[in-house]
Structure formats: C-alpha cells, structure tokens
Amino acid sequence: MVDAKTDRLIIGAGAVGLAIARQFAMAGDQVVLIESNTSFGMETSSRNSEVIHAGIYYPADSYKAQLCVKGAHMMYAYCAAHGVKTSQLGKLIVATDHEQEARLDTLLKAGKTNNVPDLKLIGKDQIHALEPDLRAVAAIHSPFTGVVDSHNYMAALEADAENHGAIIAYQSRFIDAEKHPDGYHVRINSQGEEIIFACQTLINAAGHGAHSVSHAISDIAADTIPPHYMAKGQYFTTTRKPPFQHLIYPVPSGGGLGIHLTLDSGGGARFGPDIRWVDQPSYDVDPADADRFHQSISTYWPALQRDDLVPAWAGLRPKIWPDGSYFQDFTFHDASIHGCEGYLALYAIDSPGLTSSLAIAEYVAEKLI
Ligand SMILES: Cc1cc2nc3c(=O)[nH]c(=O)nc-3n(C[C@H](O)[C@H](O)[C@H](O)COP(=O)(O)OP(=O)(O)OC[C@H]3O[C@@H](n4cnc5c(N)ncnc54)[C@H](O)[C@@H]3O)c2cc1C
Structure with a gap:
C-alpha cells in the first residue's frame, strides 16, 4: 500500500x-527530500573547513577536478545572488624545505x-610581502580559493528548494526500498510513523549512510556496493590571533591536505583537519594530538606555542578505499553499474x-534525465 507519490525522492539533507533537491525542484519536478536528523547539514556538511576549493590537487578528468572547479564558480555566484557570505581570501600552499619545493611544480x-x-x-x-610571519621557501598562490558560511549556504539551498515546491521531511529515516516496474x-x-512513498527515481545522497541505504534496496546486488571506510579529521583552534590574511596549506600528504590554517567567514582561525583512519565513528578530539598539530604548524608558523592550541571539533571523510x-x-x-534504472x-x-555541491547536482540531473 502506497501512502504518497513523488517524481524524485532524495535521501540525505547535507549540502x-x-x-540536488533544489536542482530538480527548479526543473519543475515533484521532489521529496528525507533526512533522519532534525535539520539539514548536521553530519559531514557541518564538520569541515568551509573552504571553497579552487580544484588544484585532483587528477585531470577526475570528477573531483571537473566538479570542484565548476562548483567553485557556481558557489561564488550562487552565494552572491542569495546573500550568503563568502570571502575570497586566497590560499598559499607552502613548501618549508627544498624537497617540498620540488613537489609544488607538480x-x-x-x-x-x-x-x-x-x-x-x-x-x-x-611570500614575505604577502605574509611577513610565514616561514616558507616557496609557495603556490591561489587567489581563487575562499571560504563560505556553509550553514547559510545550506539554508539558502533549503529555502530555494522549498520555494520551488520541494518537500523536505526531517526526522524521516529511509528504512528500505523495493524495485517496481x-x-x-x-x-x-517519519517521526515514528511508517510511510511508503512511491517514486520514479531514488537518489541516495546519504553520506556515510549511503552504503547501508544501497544494501536495503531490493535488486541492488551487494557486490556492486563499494565498502565503506572513514578517515577522521580533527580540528584545533587557537587562543592567539594568527597574523595571516590567506589560508595557509602545507604540501599535501597521505590522503589529506595537511594540517592547514583556515580562516572562517567571520575571521576566526582553525587548524586541521589531520587524517586518521577509524573503524568507529566518533567526533571526539584527542587533546594529546596538540603535540602533533604544533609540530606540523610550527614548520610554517614558528611563533605558535603548543599551549596556544585548543581542541575544537572533528569530521569524518566517507571513503571507499581503506x-x-x-x-x-x-x-x-x-x-x-547496479542494473536498476x-x-x-x-x-x-x-x-x-561542499565546493562541488551545485556542480554535483547538475551532473546528477543530467545523469538521470
Ligand atoms: C574533515 C573534513 C573537512 C572537509 N573540508 C572541506 C572543505 O573545506 N571544502 C569542501 O568543499 N569540502 C570539504 N569537506 C567535504 C564536505 O564536507 C563533504 O563532501 C560534504 O559535506 C558532503 O555532503 P553530503 O551531503 O554528501 O553528506 P552529509 O553532509 O554527510 O549528508 C548526508 C545526510 O544523509 C543523512 N542520512 C544518512 N542516512 C540516512 C537515512 N537512512 N535516512 C535519512 N537520512 C540519512 C545524514 O543524516 C546526513 O545529514 C570536508 C570533509 C571533512 C570530513
């Protein structure tokens, strides 16, 4: 027995x-977006650096390269049109020795x-002219990189989707789905009540929940679903006012971008994320890791003292390789891939x-039409 119908049902109200909900609603489709939490963006989308990445690091022709560069242009334009604060501060990727300098060319x-x-x-x-307190032998300057107020960005997407007729249902958890012709x-x-929705297309944007959602859909063979791994990233803030105007990144290593310094859209500073592969989800920050953070940050900001660092928050990167x-x-x-239209x-x-979200939405719409 079906309780309600829609064209597109989307799982997960992160960025x-x-x-995606906004994209389909603006095209005139009936859209229902379900989210198990009480509001949008309470998982990975609110546990990140809020950086509008320029798209430097990714192999040519990868989705990340294409969707990040396109998404960054789209995000700046979208935020300007919707009164969401962005700051195009620019970023320096710094080499602190000559071995790292060679990697800047690549x-x-x-x-x-x-x-x-x-x-x-x-x-x-x-470098000295831009950032007198920064220790570096060479750097890549990326003036296109910036930061966004991610909460207000998501609030704007939510309002836009709803204004175009999308229904966004919070406290509504996907349980399972059956394929029909x-x-x-x-x-x-949905808030303790079980509802069956019929939809033509089902879009799984459930972040860390995406794998278990796929496992709960009839006709999706388990061996087509990639494994799920998590790489935790911790952040520290500082009691000192950093003397920097740019985002400062070390040369990347080991699957992360290195312990960088970012400034949020309100001018506050934070360091991180680091990277640690974990089996269990946890957002705790280990205060003892201040030692490691201090060691890394002091390579480019020697004036920072270990006791200036204060544990802040953590996020979990969804991964499919261990x-x-x-x-x-x-x-x-x-x-x-899975055979289910x-x-x-x-x-x-x-x-x-986050940067790529508007470009991902366009890509998803193209893929499903
Ligand atoms: C440490 C860290 C730093 C990052 N820094 C940046 C950055 O600076 N710039 C950038 O561009 N990107 C950054 N990212 C990446 C960015 O945060 C994510 O790519 C983005 O937030 C993913 O959004 P999402 O909507 O796919 O996932 P999520 O935000 O995780 O949303 C998925 C949603 O699905 C919901 N859900 C799950 N299961 C179910 C279910 N069964 N039923 C209903 N709802 C369900 C969840 O509750 C969640 O709200 C960072 C990520 C991390 C971890």
Whole structure:
C-alpha cells in the first residue's frame, strides 16, 4: 500500500542532497527530500573547513577536478545572488624545505591542467610581502580559493528548494526500498510513523549512510556496493590571533591536505583537519594530538606555542578505499553499474564535496534525465 507519490525522492539533507533537491525542484519536478536528523547539514556538511576549493590537487578528468572547479564558480555566484557570505581570501600552499619545493611544480601543473584561475608560483620575497610571519621557501598562490558560511549556504539551498515546491521531511529515516516496474516503493520512518512513498527515481545522497541505504534496496546486488571506510579529521583552534590574511596549506600528504590554517567567514582561525583512519565513528578530539598539530604548524608558523592550541571539533571523510594510498574520486553508481534504472547512489563524497555541491547536482540531473 502506497501512502504518497513523488517524481524524485532524495535521501540525505547535507549540502549535496539539498543542492540536488533544489536542482530538480527548479526543473519543475515533484521532489521529496528525507533526512533522519532534525535539520539539514548536521553530519559531514557541518564538520569541515568551509573552504571553497579552487580544484588544484585532483587528477585531470577526475570528477573531483571537473566538479570542484565548476562548483567553485557556481558557489561564488550562487552565494552572491542569495546573500550568503563568502570571502575570497586566497590560499598559499607552502613548501618549508627544498624537497617540498620540488613537489609544488607538480601541483602547479595539475592546477593549471584543471583550469584553476590565476595560479602562480611565488618565492620567498613575494611570500614575505604577502605574509611577513610565514616561514616558507616557496609557495603556490591561489587567489581563487575562499571560504563560505556553509550553514547559510545550506539554508539558502533549503529555502530555494522549498520555494520551488520541494518537500523536505526531517526526522524521516529511509528504512528500505523495493524495485517496481515504474520506480521504487520506499519505506520511511517519519517521526515514528511508517510511510511508503512511491517514486520514479531514488537518489541516495546519504553520506556515510549511503552504503547501508544501497544494501536495503531490493535488486541492488551487494557486490556492486563499494565498502565503506572513514578517515577522521580533527580540528584545533587557537587562543592567539594568527597574523595571516590567506589560508595557509602545507604540501599535501597521505590522503589529506595537511594540517592547514583556515580562516572562517567571520575571521576566526582553525587548524586541521589531520587524517586518521577509524573503524568507529566518533567526533571526539584527542587533546594529546596538540603535540602533533604544533609540530606540523610550527614548520610554517614558528611563533605558535603548543599551549596556544585548543581542541575544537572533528569530521569524518566517507571513503571507499581503506587508506590514503589511492586517489579516491567522487563515485556515482547508476544502472550501468547496479542494473536498476532510476536509482543513483553517491559514494565517497568527501572534500571538495561542499565546493562541488551545485556542480554535483547538475551532473546528477543530467545523469538521470
Ligand atoms: C574533515 C573534513 C573537512 C572537509 N573540508 C572541506 C572543505 O573545506 N571544502 C569542501 O568543499 N569540502 C570539504 N569537506 C567535504 C564536505 O564536507 C563533504 O563532501 C560534504 O559535506 C558532503 O555532503 P553530503 O551531503 O554528501 O553528506 P552529509 O553532509 O554527510 O549528508 C548526508 C545526510 O544523509 C543523512 N542520512 C544518512 N542516512 C540516512 C537515512 N537512512 N535516512 C535519512 N537520512 C540519512 C545524514 O543524516 C546526513 O545529514 C570536508 C570533509 C571533512 C570530513
């Protein structure tokens, strides 16, 4: 027995699910977006650096390269049109020794291949002119990089989707779904009540929940679903006012971007994320890790003292490989992989998923139409 019908049912109201809901609602489709939490963006989408990445790091032609560069342009324009604060502060990727300096060339080439605007390599004097307190022998300057107020960005997406007729149901958890000839019958627990929704297309943007959602859909063979791993990233803040105007990143290593310094859209500073592969989800920050953070940050900001660091928060990167030895791209599974028309699952939407969210939404709509 079906209780209600819709064209598109989307699971997960993080930045990506909201952007997808907005995309379809603006195209005139009936859209229902379900989210198990009481509001949007309470998981990975509110536990990140809020950086609008320029798209430097990713292999050419990867989804990350294409959707990040496109998504960053879209995000700046969208936020300007919707009164969401962004600050295009620019970023310096700093080499603190000559071995790292050699790796900047590779990064610069990758960024240029990906069409990242205005990238350039700068030397000690130029670095000193931009950031007198920064210790570095060379750097890549990326003026296109910035930060966004991610909460207000998601609030704008939510309002936009709803203004175009989307229904967003919080405290509504996907339980399972059955494949039918004309789409899917989806069982939802909505505030304690069980509802069956019929939909033509089902879009799984459930972040860390994406794998278990796929396992609960009839006709999706378990061996088509990638494994789920988590790479935790911790943040520290500081009691000192950093003397920097730019976002400061070390040369990346081990599946993460290194312990960087970012400034939020309100001017506050935070360090992180680090990277640690975990079996159990946890958002705790280990105060003892201040030692490691201090060691890393003091390579580029020698004036920072260990006791200046204060544990802040953590996020969990969704991954489909168990460690950082492979480049892990955004992963989209449609009927060409699992054989079920009208079902699209998004896996491993880690960084730069926030930046890419509007471009991901466009890509998903193209894939399903
Ligand atoms: C430490 C860290 C730093 C990052 N820094 C940046 C950055 O600076 N810039 C950038 O661009 N990206 C960054 N990212 C990546 C970015 O945060 C993510 O790519 C993005 O938030 C993913 O959004 P999402 O909507 O896919 O997932 P999520 O935000 O996780 O949303 C998924 C939603 O699905 C819901 N859900 C799950 N299961 C169910 C179910 N059964 N029923 C109903 N709802 C369900 C969850 O409650 C959740 O709200 C970072 C990520 C991490 C972890």
